[in-house]
Amino acid sequence: MDGVGNQVAHGAEAQALNVVMLGPPGAGKGTQAQRLASGHGLPKISTGDILREAVQAGTEMGLAARVTMEAGNLIGDDVMIGIVTERLDRPDARVGFVLDGFPRTVVQAAALDGMVDGRGPLVVLDIVVPEDVLVRRLATRRICSKCGVNAVVEWTGNCQACGGTLVARIDDGVEIVRERLKVFLRQTKPLVDYYSTRSTFRSIDGNQPPDVVTAKIKSALDEAARSATL
Numbered sequence: 001m002d003g004v005g006n007q008v009a010h011g012a013e014a015q016a017l018n019v020v021m022l023g024p025p026g027a028g029k030g031t032q033a034q035r036l037a038s039g040h041g042l043p044k045i046s047t048g049d050i051l052r053e054a055v056q057a058g059t060e061m062g063l064a065a066r067v068t069m070e071a072g073n074l075i076g077d078d079v080m081i082g083i084v085t086e087r088l089d090r091p092d093a094r095v096g097f098v099l100d101g102f103p104r105t106v107v108q109a110a111a112l113d114g115m116v117d118g119r120g121p122l123v124v125l126d127i128v129v130p131e132d133v134l135v136r137r138l139a140t141r142r143i144c145s146k147c148g149v150n151a152v153v154e155w156t157g158n159c160q161a162c163g164g165t166l167v168a169r170i171d172d173g174v175e176i177v178r179e180r181l182k183v184f185l186r187q188t189k190p191l192v193d194y195y196s197t198r199s200t201f202r203s204i205d206g207n208q209p210p211d212v213v214t215a216k217i218k219s220a221l222d223e224a225a226r227s228a229t230l
Contacts, residue, residue: 016096016120017042017225020103020112022192023127024184026134026141027206028213030150032127033100035214043092047101050087051075061086081111088115096120106194121228124195125217127206131181138177142166199227
């Protein structure tokens with residue numbers, strides 16, 4: 001993928017390209033985040049992945065997350081911020097990153113601003129899809145029967161994470177899916193409001209074929225990166 005590449009010009013220097021992908025379940029956010037990361041040579045960092053890594057590695061924040069999860073509670077802002085901070089401090093993230101699943105709250109967003117201060121612009125891409133389309137997509141979404149990962153568009157055969165069989169997800173009824181989407185949108189509206197006035201914020205119409213959405217994201221990313229240099 002051409003365009004801004006791994007870095008964008010900022011004055012006389014080149015700075016890292018830092019991207020946050022927002023969007024509800026079923027919007028195709030994970031697929032687009034993976035394509036964007038691969039195309040620009042950036043690490044794709046998802047909340048689920050770094051939580052599992054931190055717990056397995058036994059880091060201070062990972063241990064805190066494990067205690068919280070074993071107690072059946074949700075991971076709080078402080079722990080999530082700590083885990084993401086640890087991940088973004090790794091060498092591979094110094095050239096930039098694509099974040100999927102973080103931030104989820106305004107508190108986390110403000111903390112992320114501090115993490116990337118001096119590391120280049122933070123481009124925020126919000127994938128928007130009508131509720132009825134999301135419900136239809138979620139009702140037909142495939143998951144791996146072995147590891148439980150959601151299948152991406154490119155997976156035409158078995159799960160590319162573990163080789164397991166892909167099956168239709170049938171455990172959620174339409175009304176349950178609708179309620180979950182409403183809760184998600186209600187919780188994330190303050191986050192979108194937090195970012196929406198920034199020159200590096202772009203809203204993407206996700207109700208299009210995946211390749212079209214990818215092209216729209218590329219154009220939006222180029223525009224947002226250029227606006228950060230003005």
